[in-house]
Amino acid sequence: MKQSTATALAACLAVHDGRAGNARQALALARALQPQAGELVLQPRAPWRWWAPRRLPGAAFGLGAPLRTALTQPPGLAVGCGRQAALATRLLRRAGARAVQILDPRLPPRHWDLLVVPEHDRLRGDNVLTVRGSLHPVDDDWLLRAVPAFPALAALPAPHTVLLVGGPSRHAALDDTEFAALLRQLAAHARAEGGSFSAIASRRTPPAWRAALGAVDAGVPGLRWRDTGDGANPYAGLLAHADRLVCTPDSVNMLSEAAATHAPLFLWQAARVRGRVQRFAAQLLDDGRARALDAALDAYPVTPLRETAWVAAQLRQRLGLR
Template structure:
């Protein structure tokens, strides 16, 4: 396999978003592109060995780490802006910055686990503990949820507004290393929501994710038979109503494993509840604690009517503004290229 020359400075144009195809990573990267008001092309990669094992600490020969046609699309011309999310994407984003001789402005979302100086900007949640002159810290994950996004979702899923209130959305992720979400935990969660239903009536709006174990899907599909229940467990159930659920919910319950879903739920303005098992991983515990301290997240044992809601958690505009200012201050040529 012939290696493309890695260092070949040249002109740069356009924006590319690079991810490993994971839905959460892709959503964050595309959200940032939206916040920066650029129209990116999407590149989903599957790193070859040894890069997929070593990560962004090793970019020698990185043109061979992905399909040859993919690297060619990145190098003729180089992208003016590269946005990557996740450790695998960080390999390509760092390689683009070096191969282009700095023509590409490299933005990495999530801790790349190497010196942030290898990128122009790194966006990382505070619970990662990453610091540096070019690090932009967030509380949660980047997402597009704002008033306009929610209004569009209400229109797209307009029939959901006909459901009885209160509408309780249940957003279900999956198992996570170090987080004890066993069958007893799931049973307790369902029992709590059934008590809410018995007391308040209304509707249950349930959606699962690709990480949800099959046995959880079947358990949840069979639950909440009394009253109005909407359930989405995959493509066989039609279009995923997740945006509509966020838009019409009076309260939202999120499994504690998903930083992305918790962040998006807290961006709606509705009260958000979860059930965090004992002894969670330290970074996840820190994230939950910060959301609780700021009033965005509540233990499911709390009564929905008793919670007070701060303004929605929306960080995208602030993060995008900081990155724009850095581009304009350090690379005005890139700023001009992005505005074309």
């Protein structure tokens, strides 16, 4: 698979179905390879979306007009994430593009040039790369760009504790009452040490938790963001300005991005989750990148966990790109 001489990367295209987690990973890797990489958002419909990435007759029509256009002038490299994208990258590969697929497509690896899958998946092969967490754009440059974009955060008293909030799911048995107690704990800690406490909701955050964010003691400095009614999403700025991060343990994507910063990371109720996110959280705790939430929240030495640049370097080498 590795070529003897590197060739310039032609147009690179991130392919996804519009779901935020899939878009985040596909765009992060595509733009790590080529900052000007384009984006193709699929428009899947039945029955093709039910069977993806298996190829039914008429599959190109079942994923939307943007894909049909791309098939007439395929990119040099298509980077997809998710089942719908796995079908699209198969089709683009048949049209002449090289194809990289993120997450296990549940088909043999031979249908793609390279696959990037989580370590816990059983899929292995000569063209399979494994990663611990999720791919994302968070690195020092990304964090530095976020600092001037949110100048008000720099004025908050240190240490600045930032809570990243997800929500309960079938894999995360998280309780409303306990979440309210978590907010009181972190607000009281910030008050006692003369610092600040910010918190930000996500798409997964339920209404009761958003309401609890709005009820945090207004006398504690910080930003509690529930939705766009509270202004522009300050997520990037909060990661960049955090002196410590606390996470609800329900999302591998969120934990991966928190672990990519230089801030100490504390996990709330990691024992209450199951499945892939539990295994990833356990890895973060075992290797010392994260600690279980306690009353002290003491700082500790941090080495950011960043995998996107390593994956991009592997792709360049294996596909002979420069």
